[in-house]
Amino acid sequence: MTESIPNTAPASFVPPRRVLMGPGPSDVHPRVHAAMARPTIGHLDPAFVAMMEETKDLLRYAFQTANTLTIPVSGPGSAGMEVCFVNLIEPGDTVIVCRNGVFGGRMKEVVERCGGVAVMVDDAWGTAVDTGKVADALKAHPGAKALAFVHAETSTGVQSDAETLCRLAREAGCLTIVDTVTSLAGTPVLVDQWGADAVYAGTQKCLSCAPGLSPVTFSDRALDAIKNRSSRVQSWFMDLNLVMGYWGGDGARAYHHTAPVNALYGLHEALVMLREEGLEAAWARHRTNYMALRAGLEAMGLELLVDEPHRLPQLNAVRIPEGVDEAAVRRRLLSDYDLEIGAGLGDLAGKVWRIGLMGHSSSATHVILCLTALEGTLRDLGVPIRAGAAAAAQKVLF
Amino acid sequence: MTESIPNTAPASFVPPRRVLMGPGPSDVHPRVHAAMARPTIGHLDPAFVAMMEETKDLLRYAFQTANTLTIPVSGPGSAGMEVCFVNLIEPGDTVIVCRNGVFGGRMKEVVERCGGVAVMVDDAWGTAVDTGKVADALKAHPGAKALAFVHAETSTGVQSDAETLCRLAREAGCLTIVDTVTSLAGTPVLVDQWGADAVYAGTQKCLSCAPGLSPVTFSDRALDAIKNRSSRVQSWFMDLNLVMGYWGGDGARAYHHTAPVNALYGLHEALVMLREEGLEAAWARHRTNYMALRAGLEAMGLELLVDEPHRLPQLNAVRIPEGVDEAAVRRRLLSDYDLEIGAGLGDLAGKVWRIGLMGHSSSATHVILCLTALEGTLRDLGVPIRAGAAAAAQKVLF
Numbered sequence: 001m002t003e004s005i006p007n008t009a010p011a012s013f014v015p016p017r018r019v020l021m022g023p024g025p026s027d028v029h030p031r032v033h034a035a036m037a038r039p040t041i042g043h044l045d046p047a048f049v050a051m052m053e054e055t056k057d058l059l060r061y062a063f064q065t066a067n068t069l070t071i072p073v074s075g076p077g078s079a080g081m082e083v084c085f086v087n088l089i090e091p092g093d094t095v096i097v098c099r100n101g102v103f104g105g106r107m108k109e110v111v112e113r114c115g116g117v118a119v120m121v122d123d124a125w126g127t128a129v130d131t132g133k134v135a136d137a138l139k140a141h142p143g144a145k146a147l148a149f150v151h152a153e154t155s156t157g158v159q160s161d162a163e164t165l166c167r168l169a170r171e172a173g174c175l176t177i178v179d180t181v182t183s184l185a186g187t188p189v190l191v192d193q194w195g196a197d198a199v200y201a202g203t204q205k206c207l208s209c210a211p212g213l214s215p216v217t218f219s220d221r222a223l224d225a226i227k228n229r230s231s232r233v234q235s236w237f238m239d240l241n242l243v244m245g246y247w248g249g250d251g252a253r254a255y256h257h258t259a260p261v262n263a264l265y266g267l268h269e270a271l272v273m274l275r276e277e278g279l280e281a282a283w284a285r286h287r288t289n290y291m292a293l294r295a296g297l298e299a300m301g302l303e304l305l306v307d308e309p310h311r312l313p314q315l316n317a318v319r320i321p322e323g324v325d326e327a328a329v330r331r332r333l334l335s336d337y338d339l340e341i342g343a344g345l346g347d348l349a350g351k352v353w354r355i356g357l358m359g360h361s362s363s364a365t366h367v368i369l370c371l372t373a374l375e376g377t378l379r380d381l382g383v384p385i386r387a388g389a390a391a392a393a394q395k396v397l398f
Numbered sequence: 399m400t401e402s403i404p405n406t407a408p409a410s411f412v413p414p415r416r417v418l419m420g421p422g423p424s425d426v427h428p429r430v431h432a433a434m435a436r437p438t439i440g441h442l443d444p445a446f447v448a449m450m451e452e453t454k455d456l457l458r459y460a461f462q463t464a465n466t467l468t469i470p471v472s473g474p475g476s477a478g479m480e481v482c483f484v485n486l487i488e489p490g491d492t493v494i495v496c497r498n499g500v501f502g503g504r505m506k507e508v509v510e511r512c513g514g515v516a517v518m519v520d521d522a523w524g525t526a527v528d529t530g531k532v533a534d535a536l537k538a539h540p541g542a543k544a545l546a547f548v549h550a551e552t553s554t555g556v557q558s559d560a561e562t563l564c565r566l567a568r569e570a571g572c573l574t575i576v577d578t579v580t581s582l583a584g585t586p587v588l589v590d591q592w593g594a595d596a597v598y599a600g601t602q603k604c605l606s607c608a609p610g611l612s613p614v615t616f617s618d619r620a621l622d623a624i625k626n627r628s629s630r631v632q633s634w635f636m637d638l639n640l641v642m643g644y645w646g647g648d649g650a651r652a653y654h655h656t657a658p659v660n661a662l663y664g665l666h667e668a669l670v671m672l673r674e675e676g677l678e679a680a681w682a683r684h685r686t687n688y689m690a691l692r693a694g695l696e697a698m699g700l701e702l703l704v705d706e707p708h709r710l711p712q713l714n715a716v717r718i719p720e721g722v723d724e725a726a727v728r729r730r731l732l733s734d735y736d737l738e739i740g741a742g743l744g745d746l747a748g749k750v751w752r753i754g755l756m757g758h759s760s761s762a763t764h765v766i767l768c769l770t771a772l773e774g775t776l777r778d779l780g781v782p783i784r785a786g787a788a789a790a791a792q793k794v795l796f
Contacts (some may be wrong), residue, residue: 010456010675012429013449013666018439024656028438031410033471036660037435038609040426041416042738051411058408075473075635078655082635110634166723210438212472212610212658234632236508237473237480254427255743257476258422258602262434263661268411275407339438345653 016347019332019361021370022342023154023315024182025204025211027268028359033268036262043259051268052247052259058271062184062207062279063199063217065191069240070217071189071247072267074260077202078180080214083111083238085148087218087226091115093145096137096174098129100160101153102346103179111148114234119144125347126317129160129170129312130248138172146197152183154205155345157317157354159187160308166194175222181205184215184288185274186314186358197222206286206314208359209270212263232344270359286313289362292393293355296371299392300378300385305352314362317344317352324383326350329374332381337373364397416732417759420740421552421603421713422580424756426664430607433667434660441657449666450645450657456669460582460677461597461615464591465639468615470665472658475579475600475767478612480508481636482575482596483546484614485624485680489513491543494535496527496728498529498552498558500575500744509546512632517542523745524715526708527558529566536570543593544573550581553743553753555715556708557585564592571619579603582613583672584684584712584756595620604684606757607668610661668757684711687760690728690791691753694769696784698776699791702765703748703750712760715742715750722781724748727772730779735771762795 020027038081041048059070073080085107085215089095093116097107111118111359119141121133129149138144147169151162162178169176175197180189186206193201199221218226218240226233226240233239237257245254274282290313297304297318305317320326326343330353333339355370373390378385418425439446457468471478483505487493491514495505498521509516517539519531527547536542545567549560560576567574567694578587584604589597593618602609616624616638624631624638631637635655643652672680688711690722695702695716703715718724728751731737740752753768769787776783 009670010452012433012670013436013452013663015436015439015449015663016443017437018443020440022440025438025659027438028660033435034439034658038411038413038429039415039431040423040602041413042418042420042423045414045416045732045738047414047428051413053407054411064551066531075477076655076658078635079473079477082633086633106634113630113632202656204438210658210660211441211656212661224697232511234511235480235484236504236511237476257474258600258609260474260608260661262426262431262608262664263610263658265411265413266660267672272407272410292425302489334443339444 004296009078017338019337019339019366019369021356021361022340023354023356023367024202024358026208026356026361028208028210029273032266032275036210038265040261043261044253046253048261049253054269055264055271058268058275059217061275062215062271063189063191064193065217067191067219069215069223069244073214073216073262074257075214076211077200077214078214080200081106081179083216083240084200085110086233086235086238087240088146088175088177088198088222089114089116090229090231094119094141094143096121096134096141096147096151098134099128100127100156100158101125101150102155103150107148107230126156126158126312128158129165130150130154131161131164134165135168138168138174138272144174146177148177150179151189152180152187152312152315154182154315155348157306157312157315159183159312162196163194166196170195173223174311182312182315183254185279187283187312191217203267203270206358207270207274209266210263213267215299286357286362289357289364289367290316292364292367292396293316293357293371296367296389296393296398299376300389314356314358316357317348318355319352321383326353329377332377333373336377337369339370339373363385367393367397415736415781417735417737417764417767419754419759419764420738421752421754422600422756424754424759426606426608429433429671430664430667434608434664436663438659441659442448442651442653446659447651451538453662453666453669456666456673458616459615459673460613460669461587461589462591463615465589465617466614467621467642470662471612471614472655473612474609475598475612476599478614479504479577481614481638482510482598484631484633484636485638486573486575486596486619486620487512487514487768488627488629492517492539492541494532494539494542496532496547497775498525498527498554498556499523500546500553501548501551505546519611524556524703527555527563527773529559529562532563533566536545536566536572542572544575548577549587550578550585550710551714552580552713555704555710555713557581557710560594561592563578564594568593568736570761573623580710580713583677583680585710587683589615590721597758601665601668604756605672608661610658611665684760687755687762687765688714688761690765690794691755691769693794694765694787697785698773712754713754714753714755715746716753717750719781724751727775727779731771734775735767737768739770765791765795
């Protein structure tokens with residue numbers, strides 16, 4: 001019909017084999033890929049419904065919660081974020097939003113599109129959310145409906161103190177909305193211990209599943225707020241009052257939308273693998289590999305953006321040395337080593353690389369490959385760095 | 399932590415092998431499953447971006463359009479529906495909504511949640527949209543922003559006259575929003591010939607891909623309406639002004655959300671297969687297998703709900719004979735034959751079965767299996783039906 005329409009069928013797409021060490025997706029385990037390739041069955045099939053129940057239980061384990069409403073949203077992490085906000089926030093509601101990176105800024109966007117008023121608590125990119133400022137903001141806005149913050153900022157590699165932030169909000173009679181996209185299964189996410197109310201995550205980070213789903217969990221307090229809204233949820237697709245009819249715990253399964261069957265097979269398998277390893281072991285693994293990466297980066301003379309106490313072991317923002325063409329380095333890593341690392345985002349574009357050690361990309365071999373590739377590439381490009389990165393990492397690892 | 403949390407990891411989920419002849423998902427071809435299991439790569443990887451461009455071209459072929467903005471939404475068909483409405487409809491806009499089944503009713507819900515006013519044109523379930531009534535409604539509401547209708551009603555098996563409806567709307571200066579979830583690749587969807595403005599579909603029907611994505615296409619007229627909105631799109635996730643930054647045609651790829659990489663591999667493969675077969679051949683196949691199914695059903699003495707000229711070949715609503723426990727029949731088909739057919743939805747619950755002949759479930763073997771299984775099951779349950787269903791179908795097929 002038009003020039004842009006191919007006259008003959010193109011070939012099947014066979015992706016290159018990459019090593020994924022950016023900010024997500026991370027390397028997906030072959031078991032998860034195999035699960036996604038199993039025969040599609042109906043989204044109301046009794047066998048599928050049984051798997052849904054198991055998935056909910058496994059997500060409760062991952063989130064460390066007993067919350068009834070713990071499900072995967074049929075969309076990526078940004079859809080999960082929006083599910084939390086559109087269900088809890090009504091027009092005119094005040095939301096205190098902490099912004100110390102890209103994703104806090106996105107929360108503001110979403111709050112405003114719900115008709116809410118976002119009160120911003122800003123901290124510099126690369127630093128944690130200042131709990132003192134949040135306490136002040138809660139005092140200054142006693143009627144705020146919710147406090148929203150990012151536990152693990154994917155754009156900077158910073159972890160904030162979720163437990164304290166949730167406690168402050170609870171004491172102020174305020175709900176919490178928490179982004180754990182990059183933290184879930186990488187560092188402790190303790191939903192019940194924190195007393196968090198609405199928490200969302202992604203599948204393509206430390207769960208090492210393909211992107212496309214967003215695990216969410218809601219406290220009973222959040223559930224009450226959703227059930228007692230005075231206005232309808234602005235999104236039909238995201239309205240949990242309807243979604244619960246399909247994912248609900250009472251065995252009845254009312255059709256809402258057609259669930260992404262094969263993607264859910266993959267998530268189930270990734271969660272089974274997490275359960276086999278155990279959360280504590282997964283956290284420890286992420287920690288160890290981070291320490292090895294850090295040792296190697298320091299040996300080269302490279303610096304991390306974030307102060308040690310707030311660093312995410314799974315997402316490392318590395319300062320780009322003066323005068324280096326950072327995009328050229330990433331292109332070389334991709335073409336020579338099939339290795340993907342991430343660019344800086346927003347305010348940090350051109351200033352940092354983001355090296356992910358998430359899920360199955362958090363392994364000794366990933367660390368060694370990344371350090372060796374980075375060292376070789378920088379040396380080839382004439383960047384004055386010191387040698388010995390891999391050896392420094394090996395000392396930590398073995 | 400709680401009783402509901404498993405103490406040990408459950409086994410991997412191995413689904414039963416089903417034959418999917420309900421209203422979707424349809425049987426997914428092993429080539430598509432294999433594609434979904436290929437190694438995950440980054441959503442900004444140059445190789446992935448090239449595949450995205452090919453997918454857009456293939457979707458243009460499927461929709462028979464030259465529309466620049468032709469992409470898969472990262473969510474199921476209901477998300478695709480909502481993408482169309484939230485981007486085009488602003489608070490106070492009037493939308494004429496045709497309702498002759500479940501999905502027209504859902505459109506009304508979505509319009510109202512956008513702050514729009516839905517003017518309903520109702521037709522009986524099982525009949526087509528009455529173009530005369532639509533013409534009257536367009537005259538009665540000269541300022542209407544859009545006409546919304548379902549081309550192929552999955553809840554009833556009815557096809558409406560999209561070409562006439564689009565023409566009427568265009569003559570009235572009105573945009574069109576068209577649901578082709580069940581029609582795309584099964585019966586002609588001719589977006590440019592119709593002059594339709596916003597069209598959405600699903601992957602799990604006649605494309606025979608796993609559920610989870612929603613192809614959409616927008617005319618330049620629709621694009622202008624989106625660009626010239628006076629209010630912001632209420633959904634950040636669904637805002638095409640932002641989504642276009644990632645899927646846009648100019649080569650630049652701004653991060654918006656993480657695309658569902660492996661699901662998109664699957665869609666690409668399903669579209670390659672459609673291109674190999676050719677649209678006309680796919681339409682003819684759906685037609686032939688429908689005629690065979692019809693011959694078999696009539697031989698048994700079973701009746702179809704919809705009058706012949708408006709029947710969808712890919713979705714057949716079969717009247718349930720007096721006194722038959724329809725759920726028991728479906729349970730027996732599933733347990734004895736691993737065969738899934740659909741129940742009635744909404745007003746038609748308990749009144750019809752829905753037999754899908756969609757995508758790779760539209761084959762001679764599917765028709766023969768379904769007729770034989772249904773005949774045997776009804777006979778076993780003591781329902782007075784005539785024999786010879788399979789033979790009647792074979793006469794049509796071979």
